[in-house]
Amino acid sequence: MHFHILTLFPEMVMNGLSTSITGRAVKNGHISIDAVNIRDFAENKHGQVDDYPYGGGAGMVMQPGPVYRAYEHVKDNISLRTGSDDNNQAIDTSDNVIENKKPRVIYMTPQGKVFNQSIAEELAKEEDLILLCGHYEGIDERVLEMIVTDHLSIGDYVLTGGELPAMVVIDAISRLVPGVLHNDVSAEFETFHDNLLEHPQYTRPEEFMGKRVPDVLLSGHHKNIEAWRKEQSLQRTKERRPDLLEKRGQ
Ligand code: ADE
Numbered sequence: 001m002h003f004h005i006l007t008l009f010p011e012m013v014m015n016g017l018s019t020s021i022t023g024r025a026v027k028n029g030h031i032s033i034d035a036v037n038i039r040d041f042a043e044n045k046h047g048q049v050d051d052y053p054y055g056g057g058a059g060m061v062m063q064p065g066p067v068y069r070a071y072e073h074v075k076d077n078i079s080l081r082t083g084s085d086d087n088n089q090a091i092d093t094s095d096n097v098i099e100n101k102k103p104r105v106i107y108m109t110p111q112g113k114v115f116n117q118s119i120a121e122e123l124a125k126e127e128d129l130i131l132l133c134g135h136y137e138g139i140d141e142r143v144l145e146m147i148v149t150d151h152l153s154i155g156d157y158v159l160t161g162g163e164l165p166a167m168v169v170i171d172a173i174s175r176l177v178p179g180v181l182h183n184d185v186s187a188e189f190e191t192f193h194d195n196l197l198e199h200p201q202y203t204r205p206e207e208f209m210g211k212r213v214p215d216v217l218l219s220g221h222h223k224n225i226e227a228w229r230k231e232q233s234l235q236r237t238k239e240r241r242p243d244l245l246e247k248r249g250q
Contacts, residue, residue: 001124001177002081003033003170004074004103006067007133008049009163010035016167025180033170034077038062041069050136060136064143071105071130071147078103078128103128104149106169108162109138112151115169117192119152123169124176131169133162195248197237199229 050060
């Protein structure tokens with residue numbers, strides 16, 4: 001999986017994603033992360049990329065030109081890597097078109113569809129993802145109409161920019177890429193699988209400040225452990241996220 005982030009703050013996303021599991025996944029070659037600075041594609045020598053909104057109003061709007069050129073730059077790099085032409089058509093040795101796929105461009109915005117685990121699973125199947133991060137009052141609508149394929153929000157609140165949301169989305173997708181997590185089975189049993197929250201977990205010591213690990217987990221009886229965990233999952237979901245149980249019924 002190759003992530004390409006169009007941003008005014010490349011160091012913010014690169015610093016955030018270069019540690020922990022995503023950092024290790026980059027080092028091991030399971031994913032790549034490339035942050036492109038939209039300011040590098042400014043028209044003027046001052047590197048200005050925003051301007052006043054037509055029609056008036058508060059704040060500044062990111063201009064379409066720098067965003068479009070940054071996008072073209074990323075698309076060219078993808079074509080170079082995959083050996084495809086300008087229309088992103090991969091050409092095999094007998095000149096047959098073997099692929100015709102433009103990369104998905106995800107605009108991080110509170111106006112988007114709210115991101116969840118099933119969207120992460122769907123996006124994890126892509127080879128390349130371009131994430132576009134806005135700032136100020138947003139981005140000129142014309143370039144959004146031209147390049148954006150998906151609008152994604154990470155929740156109903158407004159952040160100062162799309163960088164943290166892009167990092168959230170990249171983290172959630174990366175851990176689904178084969179090889180990134182060492183234990184392949186875990187994704188099947190974790191929170192949100194089957195619209196259930198995960199059961200509680202315990203490790204040593206057996207007793208901590210007077211609180212004991214539930215006996216069933218020490219019993220070695222796998223069927224009973226499985227049943228207990230399922231019951232805990234249901235109970236927990238009922239208490240904390242009853243909305244998920246409604247979805248299960250659908
Ligand atoms: N940009 C600002 N707020 C956002 C949010 N909640 N989700 C995605 N992008 C955003």
